[in-house]
Amino acid sequence: MALPQPLLPVLAAQIMGGTRFRVFLVLQALRLLTLLEIESGNIAASASTACARWCPPNSSCVNATACRCHPGFSSLSGEIITSPLESCDDINECGPPLTVPCGKFADCQNTEGSYYCTCQQGYEMVSGAKVFRNASENTCQDIDECTLNPRICKGRQICVNTPSSYICKCPSGFKFDQAHPKLCSDVNECASEQKPCHKSTHCLNTVGSYNCRCRPGWKPMPGSPNGPNNTICEVDFPTWTLPPGIKSQSLSRFFEEVKDLGRNFKPAVAQDTIKKLIESLDNLLEDPQDLETLALPSRHHIATYLLSGLEEVLRTLALAMPKDSFTHHSPKNTELSLMIQEQGNGNVTMGQSHARMLLNWSVAAGSNNSGPSMVGMLSSENMKKLLDNASLKLDPEKKAKLEKIHESPVNGAKLELLSAVNSVFLSNKNTEKLDSPVTFAFSHTWKEPKEHQELICAFWKGDNVSGGYWATTGCWKLGSQNKSTTCRCSHLSSFAILMAHYDIQDPKLALITKVGLALSLVCLLLCILTFLLVRPIQGSRTTVHLHLCICLFVGSSIFLVGVEKKGEQMGLRCRLVAGLLHYWFLAAFCWMSLEGLELYFLVVRVFQGQGPRKRWLYLIGYGVPGLIVAISAAVSAAALNGEGYGHKFHCWLDRQQGFHWSFLGPVIFIILCNAVIFVTTVWKLTQKFSEINPDMNKLKKARVLTITALAQFFLLGCTWGFGLFLFNPRSEVLAYTFTILNCLQGLFLFLLHCLLNKKVREEYRKWACMVTGNKYSEFATSTSGSSHNQTRVLRPSESGM
Template identity: 55%
Template sequence: MEPQRHCCLLGLCILLSLAGVTVQGSPNKVDSNCARCPQHARCVNRTHCTCEPGFRTTNEKEFFSDLLEICEDINECAGPNGVQCGPNADCKNVDGSYNCSCVTGFSLPSGEKQFKNSSENKCQDVDECRHNSSLCKPHGVCINVPGDYTCTCQPGFGKSQKDTSKICTDIDECRAKQFPCHNTANCTNTQGSFKCQCPKGYRPLPDSKDVTPNTICQGISFTSWTLPPGVTSKSLSHFLNNTQNHIQNFTAVTAEEVFKGLLEEVDQLLGNPGDMEALPISTRLKVATTLLTGLEDVLRTLSQALPSGQLHTRTSKGTELALERQFPENRAESINLRHRDTQMMLNRDVVWGKNHSDSAVVGLISNHGLKNLLANATLKVDPKKEVSLKKKYETSVRGGQPVLLSTVSSIFVSNPDTQTLSSPVTLAFNHPDVPIKWKQEVICAFWERDSDGSGHWATRGCEKTGSSDTSTTCTCTHLSSFAILMAQYDIEDWSLSVITQVGLAVSLVCLLLCILTFLLCRSLQGSRNTIHLHLCLCLFVGSTIFLAGTTNKTYEVGLQCRLVAGLLHYFFLAAFCWMCLEGLELYFLVVQVFNAHGLRKRWLFLLGYGMPGLIVAISAAIYSEGYGRERYCWLSLERGFLWSFLGPVTVIIALNAIIFVITVWKLTQKFSDINPDMKKLKKARALTITAIAQLCVLGCTWVFGLFLFGPETQVLNYIFTILNCFQGFFLFLLHCLLNKKVREEYRRWICIATKSKYSEFSTSTSGTATQSRSLRPSQESGM
């Protein structure tokens, strides 16, 4: 028992010691005799504790003496019996108390933040929109509501999912469940809106507009680019096939590559024309027209799939393309496109025309390789230009053979009505410095399509506004393919016209007299008379045709002009063939010791008329379009067709020259014989001299005539005109007036006409005496 008693006393002592420590460290000590109280409590009667106002014990006893009891805060705002602060106010509990405060959006008129009961509640609404003007900006409008505000969003903007009442953000219409664009168009979201645009390679229908919700797109369709009718060319067919491949691969991303590929195909075609070089001039001009117009159509169509802005590309050979596409919102007053050698400026009305809602395209393409393809193209001068040239040269002027100086630059726009522009287009070209000669001028010209698909240079509607040695500026009232040309004008010289008219009239009269003489003169019967007769007949017909129809006033190579050229070809060749027959006749007479009777008449006619007919038939079969030119109805310079005349003429002149050399050599041998037959020798000498003189008359005439249908000088022009127009007179003088037998026949005819007595004996005697006197010195010198 004793040990247990000691243990209880020891435990009581320890507990009293701990209690004493607690009482000594209590902060609520009232006096030294009061029991210890917990936090938020005070001592009552030195024996008990009670909680301060706003606190209570866990068992809700007002007084307590338990040393382990605590005081906790009373939540006056909780429960159905809690403090009621009134409308638009909230109760907020604090340690040992509470506060009432206005909810967000309300405030006390006094400006106080807190109050204690509903009787003090004077809450009123706060207008946030008035106090903060930046609320709901920039895409919404602030609207005040009791205790709050809300934002009304602008079209294209909506409430954020985080704050559906106040923050306005862009709505992505393209991601909406209901697609806002037509299924043929692409949707592009923008701030507050969206755009419906056609995919690259497509364009909007005419009744819809790109970038609008009702846009309906269609694929870009190309006009058929095929060979011109009647043209067969492997090179051109290969070019068109390659072009089609480039078009099929066109996208906006590859636009510049496709455009450059098309231009390189053009360079390849013009740089290596292949079988196009063999095409006749009219066909080559058709190809040039098809190439120019077709390339414009393709580039104009492809440009409609480009975005707004400019595109510029250039090939290694210098072909350049500049494009610009505009929409109504970025339409400029004027457009300026520049190349290395060409610059263009035009007004926006020229590009847009009557279209004010759709997009518009303008392009400029310049090419250096068209010079050979357009070679020998004609120039048509408009009436206004002809009047100014007539004043300048004081005579009638027609367009001559032009020389291309600059690049050929084509302009194309969306506006289909470009024949008469509301304002002119201005073009500036750089070109080489060339000397300007008489009858030459640097002009502005454009390529004009003919009704048959060919083309020519023209000046209508284009004027030169400025020029220097290496540059020229033009203004034109229509759009086409333009270039700077060196024009060689065909100026009508009145003096040459007078010489031609008078000379041909005299020649025709003289040739007619020759024909009558050879038909009626009995003393001239023989093969040489036949040759001279048909020589004069051919020249008479050829000169008549030359006088009547060699000048082509219409500049159109029609059937009539081709017929005139063919007849001239035939009859002038026939004249040279009969001249050649005279040389052969002389060969048989002299070289074969004067025993030959010459060629029979059937051989004369076969060679005199059959040989030129065969040459003309072969020439027409090979190249029928070689007959006729724009300036003259004569043989074309294309494919060397002029040599179908020059070749035989050269051979005939050379052959006759050889025959005459042999004849003179043989005559020299005969004269050196011991016993020469003087009568025959004199006859052969006379025939030889006559034939050589005839060769000089006809040969020299056509030697100078070679320059008539090409670039001639004024001196050569006069020489040819005089020799050609008076060659009938020269033949009449040579074969009639200088022939003794013909003179005697003329005297007889005159006597018969005048009824005078004609004495053949006296005439012969007089002639014999004269001949004897002329031979005596030679005989004496020979002795």
């Protein structure tokens, strides 16, 4: 701006004027500033007179009469405002009609006086920028949430990306759980109404899917794999062939009939096929023909083969039946019962005329079988023909229990089948050890068990050597009544009720006992007649011999005919037999003690007189055993209620209450005393042979001494000492030794006291001559007499014989 012209001369004069000039200059400067302010005010006033003062907000002055709205704003009349009543309002570029193109997947965002574009939710720009201005800058694309956060869906859910978002859904074979909507649970396709598998298969559900598998005993049809949902199966009918080493035309015909049934089989006629199979089986068993001519092991092997094969075939046919249960009773009294249930649980009871069964469905199904559960039972009366004369293998625990009860070894048993043979089979093939036992009630012919007999629950077990045998391991009898026996078993097989007659005694030992006692009785009778009729040998020793033989004869006779107990109850007859045996055998041992006493006086105290007189002999021989028996009977009646006499298996003294010691105690005392006398006698005789005749050769001396020792050994009853060492009944050596020596005691006495005695032999010759009518020669007598005089010194040894 230019200064006013009149001021310039003044300003020049002042600059040239010294101090006064300086003061003047300051004053002029102040004036100048004042003038400048006034000039500025004038300029502003001039300008205001050129623009309108009423322009509204968001606008600018154009001139004194008009205003212009800023960009992004407009008025009702447009961009230029000429009236103070108008206003500049924001233009909504994003409002309809849309005037700003942002492009696909983008939204317009209005601002005060402007706008910008953003990607829609679920989209983002490639560059990562948040805003842009027009469609040419639009690079919006979908955000893949499933890739950015793989664990965005919980549990088994799978993430599925969608335009601008995502969804979580359950995979195939799963569905949202109603209790937990955000979790997926398995879909049991097999339980749906629409069966996903062919009717020839069973559906096996898996996690997220399912399989269609052939039923047990079925196989996939050619070209059809086992497992997919299009699997189709056919019955795998077993093919039977003859067992190795067995030839049988009747069995071959049966196998051909079964093969024909398999060729024509259809599931719809499964029941008819079963009936025809049982009919063929009945025809085979009712008339076995050449099967009966086979050896026992072969017959038993065929029985094992048939039983196992029938179970397999019937299991296959049962699972092919359309119905849940089936029962068939053939005219030949063969019965079959079948029950089938899908996913069975709880207990099931199956009954027929031959047997009833109670088991749990879980046992029938097994651990890995998701198909139908099947229970079957085949009962055949005719099967017993192939199982005759089979052996019995007792459980070790049961055998030990029997031996404890019978107080004797159990050497097997004779068997009698009382019931039908009942084969039990399940859809579960692993039945050797069940999780829970199965209870049976078998109907059978009733027979009251006698002595050494028992009703037992047994099962058939195959064996490569014997073909098969009955066994009891894992089966227990619970009780018997009304022609029925209840059993419980921890495994399944073919069962039957047997009557077992146990061989408590060794049959060979029993035969030796009977034959030996019969022979001894004959010899003892000859001894008694000899001692009574042969006068040359009469004396105190002969008296002892006589009464010893009488006691042994009576006791052995009673033992042979009466020791076996008749019936279960202990009757008066058995108690009387036990009492008589007690007395007569004690009497025999008392006379044996008198034999020892006589021998002691004869050999040891030969120069100090003879033995006791006859009245003492009778008193000791018959009085002492009578006293012992009387005391024992009184104790039995008072303390044991009369149960001392009578064993539970024999008519003898009771062992359980220790009553047998009333016999065993005196016997042990007598045997020990006689054993001492026997040793002393042999020792004394050895000395006497050396003193009397030192020139006797050693062989003759040993022979005479041996014969004498044997005579005294049997005479004194020392053979009974073997029974003292028979603690274990299973010791066969001691048992046979004891039985043979004591059953033949009468024979030994006859040989040693009659046949080897010269005087007795002379009498036998006389009797023989009298019977035959020949004249007896006196030469033998004179010779015998002279010889007797020459060897008088050997009398002790001769008397000992």
